[in-house]
């Protein structure tokens with residue numbers, strides 16, 4: 001966004017509350033693969049002492065502050081979460097963008113669970129396709145096309161929406177575990193394909209002239225910066241071009257506190273920020289873009305008094321509404337170590353083979369009594385020594401028996417990777433608002449998260465995990481321990497960092513915060529960018545869709561808004 005706007009001739013100032021980060025200085029290969037520093041001590045992430053949230057499962061509980069990150073991680077510093085992500089690069093399926101219409105037409109309105117508040121996005125897959133394409137070519141995405149201009153292609157994902165051209169680079173080479181998964185899945189009648197990956201399969205120079213090198217499968221990818229210039233990130237794809245843009249200024253270690261408004265509250269006049277010395281400043285602006293990630297975009301709107309905060313009792317208000325996450329689950333598979341030897345240390349953040357047969361509405365939900373789905377696969381992300389200790393359920397958690405079980409299973413089990421990546425649809429009792437008790441270090445109320453799974457997600461997770469376990473058994477596993485998502489949402493158990501919603505897009509200001517261009521209905525010179533716009537979350541990782549929406553919005557600002565500033569859609 002900053003690059004596109006400065007190329008269009010605007011003076012752009014980007015604020016980042018964390019530090020400046022560069023590949024050469026911060027992630028040399030001699031230093032980057034430090035599991036304790038990054039995976040255990042979370043050195044790249046936001047510290048809860050800097051900023052946190054309160055959490056509860058439902059409105060009858062008192063929310064308490066999260067004092068250590070568990071369920072999700074928050075980026076902090078130039079590059080944000082895109083610096084330490086895996087780079088699993090999925091497009092959402094076309095029906096996702098018209099989800100409510102699609103499911104109602106196929107199954108009838110009564111099939112949707114009570115309290116489910118899914119809605120159409122206001123933008124379609126076909127409208128986003130050129131912007132998906134642009135983002136994938138920026139990142140050098142490695143993959144095998146499954147649908148080229150409506151023609152299904154061998155070896156790719158047959159369920160994906162039509163793409164206008166192939167991926168910019170071929171799929172990565174696959175490790176043995178993923179190859180075995182694909183073989184078993186194919187023999188069972190599924191349609192496996194390589195996961196689209198932002199870990200480079202070959203050298204690649206993107207349209208901005210920035211070059212990435214091939215991935216060396218170091219296995220220190222998710223949670224880490226890539227010292228090899230091989231993982232698509234802001235540092236490796238766009239920052240080298242952005243810093244040369246004439247009108248661009250970066251202010252790192254500067255935290256925006258609120259957006260300022262004119263007297264009528266209808267126009268943003270700039271932002272108030274605090275610098276590294278704790279001094280407060282005001283930056284005037286003609287156009288404000290909030291790109292702070294889901295809960296922080298929502299917090300920014302709430303603390304700036306923009307839009308009405310959602311009230312679950314009356315169902316009125318929109319800011320904080322339709323908050324979602326992801327329903328992930330897995331199964332551990334153990335093979336005979338005498339005959340099956342994997343090498344989990346050869347890994348990358350997004351390498352793997354997947355199936356999409358049970359995602360979205362790719363299968364008939366009628367007899368199953370739930371909606372939604374997810375992709376599943378064998379994604380070999382790492383065999384790192386601290387994290388990777390595969391033992392069958394029931395093994396003692398320490399001592400000689402535990403050590404013997406780790407030794408026995410390390411090279412002959414499937415335990416890491418994505419497993420099942422289920423969707424999380426929206427409900428009227430899952431939301432964000434402002435906590436009445438707890439405050440941040442600036443004295444502002446913390447965001448309060450109210451989030452839980454519903455019967456629909458439990459049924460879906462049980463079904464998907466069963467299907468996943470069937471494939472693991474067909475691979476020859478001698479033991480499979482299923483771990484479906486059950487019980488309440490747990491804030492200490494990592495479940496991806498894909499927080500979505502809260503400032504959702506739509507066709508109607510009564511059920512959305514931003515219009516189809518991510519433009520605020522209330523303050524037209526404010527655009528709110530990111531997964532906060534998703535009305536519900538699909539069974540995919542979100543960032544490729546965030547990238548596509550960002551280019552879509554950039555296009556609308558440059559070609560429409562700058563020519564005639566004002567609302568791009570009439571309420």
Ligand SMILES: Cc1cc2nc3c(=O)[nH]c(=O)nc-3n(C[C@H](O)[C@H](O)[C@H](O)COP(=O)(O)OP(=O)(O)OC[C@H]3O[C@@H](n4cnc5c(N)ncnc54)[C@H](O)[C@@H]3O)c2cc1C
Pocket residue numbers: 015016017018073074075076077078079080081082083084085086087088089090222223254255256257291292293294296350497498529530531541542543544546
């Ligand atoms: C470990 C991990 C693995 C992941 N893997 C994948 C994956 O494989 N595929 C995928 O699709 N997604 C993945 N994600 C998610 C992905 O990282 C996010 O979707 C993506 O980074 C969101 O981009 P964003 O620009 O909206 O937000 P961010 O990347 O979070 O950037 C927002 C930036 O704004 C800054 N900020 C926030 N508030 C303020 C403020 N008030 N003032 C100034 N600055 C502020 C933050 O410090 C941050 O740097 C992963 C995330 C994590 C943590």
Ligand code: SF4
Pocket residue numbers: 198199200214215216217218219220221222224225226227228229230231347348349
């Ligand atoms: S696995 Fe590949 S892309 Fe990931 S950090 Fe290592 S070299 Fe970089």
